């Protein structure tokens with residue numbers, strides 16, 4: 001077998017092999033990062049349009065013109081899908097995972113560089129396909145990111161349910177294939193390519209998080225892929241996996257005997273692990289940063305690993321909590337709700353341990369740390385609405401209301417985005433060889449944290465008052481019309497918060513070219529990526545193979561010459 | 577920076593908590609039997625989660641400020657954690673979360689597993705893009721069968737549901753666009769959909785159930801307060817989802833009987 005080392009004996013020359021069809025995991029990581037950056041701006045722009053339309057329905061907007069109810073639902077569907085797949089699955093895992101997992105375990109590249117390149121370009125194709133859905137007749141589908149049939153399975157069920165919906169499913173199927181390839185690569189790399197001394201229990205928590213995420217991806221995306229193929233068949237080949245005998249628009253359709261609930265089971269069997277796919281890397285990076293900037297070992301390293309493993313395991317047993325109101329057997333609700341409560345326990349442990357890490361630390365407040373602390377705050381706020389939704393009796397009131405929208409945006413949406421921001425500010429120096437601007441970073445952080453809460457906390461109030469989700473307007477239901485002032489407040493908060501993201505973009509691109517040069521280890525971190533040059537050479541360690549002698553978070557070690565012991569420092573450097 | 581962070585996190589915590597505690601926005605007043613229990617469980621969960629929320633956020637802000645690096649700050653403590661503490665808080669959260677959950681199971685079970693009372697009022701709820709229809713079986717207590725071949729949604733009413741009018745049970749079936757219910761009687765609803773999934777949500781009655789094509793879902797509940805309550809569709813069903821609205825009128829038994837008799841008379 002060609003090892004990555006032999007493939008990478010020479011760095012490729014020529015622009016195309018070096019930057020476009022590169023086999024270098026670092027370049028591929030950056031490609032994923034920029035793809036996700038593009039996607040997040042598309043997704044954010046769509047949410048801005050949605051927020052504006054909700055409270056000023058008559059507004060005619062530049063670029064999009066008048067927004068009709070079906071346009072709103074298309075924006076909603078594309079916003080959710082782009083955010084979940086092309087941002088939260090792409091940046092933390094494909095982007096940072098690709099770039100830093102091999103370096104953090106002391107490997108010269110991923111185990112299968114060609115597969116790695118393929119998985120990026122497949123993801124890219126998926127993105128092009130989904131964007132194409134905007135431009136076909138009928139426009140993008142309106143069935144939401146969850147795509148429940150029969151709505152998603154029947155062309156006549158609404159505008160956008162024609163070619164747009166086919167493209168949407170096709171894109172997701174392609175994305176699944178890409179993710180499966182990526183997951184395989186991550187798992188193999190972690191198991192096979194660790195440097196000497198890098199035992200499993202010496203791996204940085206970031207590596208653990210990417211590794212577990214990859215396992216979840218391997219098990220979850222295959223199911224979504226199959227589910228998607230069945231849906232395509234129902235739509236185009238006349239099968240009836242999901243569609244019973246129904247009448248749409250006065251027309252009896254040719255389907256018979258299918259089960260709409262089958263899709264929901266398959267979708268959420270993927271969908272719940274997916275939220276952990278989105279958030280686990282954020283947990284990893286938060287742990288890494290909290291420890292580094294508190295100058296203190298992570299509190300309960302082993303507990304953190306076991307917590308992530310049990311989140312991964314339980315993550316596959318709770319999908320039914322999305323279906324308490326679906327008509328699924330009410331007996332199964334007991335099992336799903338208890339198991340859901342169980343998954344809250346490791347999540348709580350992680351929070352305790354993050355607080356424990358800061359406790360008696362010596363905290364430095366550079367921007368990565370601000371974002372890591374913001375992550376903890378959001379994770380707590382978003383996490384604590386979970387035990388409401390996990391109880392079927394309370395879900396009677398809260399399911400499919402804005403309470404849920406607030407819940408998942410805090411915990412999976414913005415918390416994961418904060419993880420991405422933290423990772424960007426933290427690793428930018430290593431990736432681009434320059435420092436980002438601290439002042440801009442801080443301004444960006446404070447506006448974004450305050451803005452995030454201003455947008456998503458009030459959504460919980462709306463949900464308690466009974467505001468149903470996926471409504472393009474609130475004027476048709478009297479009790480909802482009374483809530484419009486609060487909706488208007490949220491829209492203002494969204495406009496400000498979204499505009500403030502320009503600060504990040506300016507900082508990112510300005511620093512890329514004009515930022516002060518970064519040293520090899522600007523944050524005085526301990527893990528392997530900080531032992532190599534900035535930016536790292538083609539084979540990551542310039543021909544040397546690192547040997548690991550220490551755990552990942554040895555800060556404030558008594559008797560050590562500095563306040564941190566790098567993983568490759570000689571054994572004598574530490575009292576241990 | 578530590579202070580700024582403490583300030584912002586604490587401010588967020590106080591403002592968020594204030595609006596919950598002040599109940600500026602809250603569940604609408606309950607008008608069904610289950611509301612007492614559900615609201616109680618909600619409040620209990622709310623208090624417990626609220627305490628954890630405030631404690632965690634305040635400590636986060638406090639730690640950020642208290643342990644910030646400055647000239648006279650103590651050196652960081654070299655500690656890898658505390659196994660006993662980990663076990664303590666694992667066990668405590670497990671008891672809290674699972675206990676809370678078990679407490680909530682009773683009402684769920686009684687609404688779904690106990691059969692409806694023998695004298696329950698039968699109503700059939702049908703969702704279709706984008707309207708709700710309600711059917712009462714009339715004096716015979718039987719719903720006539722329906723057939724998709726006969727469904728004509730644009731015609732509305734009976735024709736929309738595709739009732740087999742030649743069936744003897746069809747004679748006294750009443751179809752309406754507004755739901756009338758007698759107060760303090762058990763209501764035995766069966767929920768159906770003819771096209772895509774909808775969700776029958778009446779916040780004041782603490783009732784929500786998806787209507788799924790191909791399934792006939794039975795539930796029962798008991799309205800306890802006379803009044804008019806809004807129905808809002810809670811499952812995305814297409815471009816008219818936001819206006820798939822309806823009304824439930826909970827009236828006295830007397831008014832209910834009168835209303836039903838008038839509908840029967842209209843039909844004959």
Ligand code: HEM
Pocket residue numbers: 044047048050051076077079080081083084088143144145146405409412413414417455468469470471494498
């Ligand atoms: C820029 C900040 C954001 C704003 C203002 C925003 C706003 C919204 C709004 C208004 C909705 C529609 C709610 C409804 O009608 O039911 C929505 C739905 C959604 N958002 Fe966001 N969002 C933001 C960021 C994110 C992020 C970062 C994610 C990543 C997970 C995300 C994922 C979703 C999903 C999955 C849905 C559900 C779509 C569906 O119902 O099919 N959003 N968002």
Ligand SMILES: [Cu+2]
Pocket residue numbers: 271272275318319321322
């Ligand atoms: Cu879930």
Ligand SMILES: [Cu+2]
Pocket residue numbers: 774775809810811812813814816817818820
């Ligand atoms: Cu609907």
